Amino acid sequence: MSQAPSHLNQPLGGNAMPRFAGLASMMRLPVTTSARGLDAAFIGVPLDIGTSNRSGTRFGPRQIRAESCLLRPYNMATGAAPFDALQVADLGDVPINTYSLPKSVDIITAFYDEVLGHGCVPLTLGGDHTIALPILRAVAKRHGPVALIHVDAHADINDDMFGEKIAHGTPFRRAVEEGLLAGDKVWQIGLRGTGYAAxxxxxxxxxxxxxxxAHEVWYQSLTPLMAQVRERIGPEHPVYISFDIDGLDPSYAAGTGTPEIGGLSVPQGLEIVRGCRGLNVVGCDLVEVSPPYDTSGNTALLAANLLYEMLCVLPGVPYR
Known part of the structure; x- marks a missing residue:
């Protein structure tokens, strides 16, 4: 196997530093404060003041980073070698205002405006799903209305929650109202559970x-579905991936705030992300990991792997 170019950042290997040691950055990549010169960056948004049930997602980015120490640079299943071509780093966390959700939303948008201004693709470690709205605001400023691949147990299109227009159950209603999404290119996969009306x-x-x-795809491969997604969206239209960990069944991902039984399997989740290869992915998030309910660390480990898989499908990633 050939060596990666020496000027590109590489995850710190387990033979250079024990995996349980060293700086707990995403994939043990270098940490930087600017997106200048980066092709992609991992960004934490430690927010949970938009949650409606169990809190704790403010600790999600830190725990995902900790569990990501087990990840290595090459994708043995798909052959993707993202660090052979992309300059990637960890940009740390957005300094949200833990006492104000409206102020935090504006802070997040401003942070992503700066990142996107450098042509850097953001991969976000959540945080609750409220964060998708301010990120999409920044993404749409740069790319126009985007296609969306949204994995979730919930549609997150409530008009309000306790009278509030911005919370983790409302981001995609606001995104539609603000013209951030190309409606005919939006896919919501894994929805299920109980509701208030039919x-x-x-x-x-x-x-x-x-x-x-979810119940329509139980026991099925989602590879054919993703072929339909690629055909509908096309290779040029900008695409945003928003992956709520509760889209997966709680038997796989118990560490989340609003679990719903009967969800997608881990292989189906991987098929969805891997099926985005060939699309013009301009940003991604993985949200709703709540470490206080993740006693084994398995939910955060799963989240770290899914974020790595998202990195692997970005434009420009070579496949061996």
Missing amino acids: DDFDWPRQQGFTVVP
């Missing part, structure tokens, strides 16, 4: 979204 998932369909409830 038509709870009809609003996204009315916006042109394709809704794929």
Whole structure:
């Protein structure tokens, strides 16, 4: 196997420093304060003041980084070698205001405006799903209305929660209202659970979204579905991936705030992300990991792997 170019950052290897030691950055990559010169960057958004049930996602970025120490640079399943071509680093955490959700939303957008201004693709460690709205605001400023691949147990299109327009159950309603999404290129995969009315998932369909409830794909490979997604979106349109860890069944990912039984499997989650190869992915997030409910660390480990898989499908990544 050939050596990666020497000028590109590489994850710190387990033979250079024990995996349980060293700086706990994402994949043990260098930490920097500017996106200048980066092709992609991991960014933490330690927010949980938008949650409606169990809190704790403010600790998500730190725990995901800790568990990511087990990851290595090459994807043995797909052949992706992201560190052979992309300059990647960890940009640390967005300095949110832990006492104000509205102020935090503005802080997040401003942070991502700067990152995107350098042509850097952000890969976000959440944080609760509120963060998708301010990130999409920044992404749409640069790329226009984006296609969306949204994995979740919940549609997150509530009009309000306790009278509030911004919370972790409202981001995609606001995104539609603000013209941030290309409605006919939005896919919501894994929706399920109980609701307040029989038509709870009809609003996204009315916006042109394709809704794929979890029970419709139980025991199935999602590779054919992702072929449909790629055909519908096309290779040029900018795409954002938003992956709520509760889209997966709680038997795999118990460390989250609003778990729902009957979810997607880990292989299905991998098929979704790997199926994004060939799309013009301009940003990604992995949200709703709550370490206080993740006693084994397995949920954070799963999140770290999914974020790595997202890195592997970015444009420009070579495959061996």
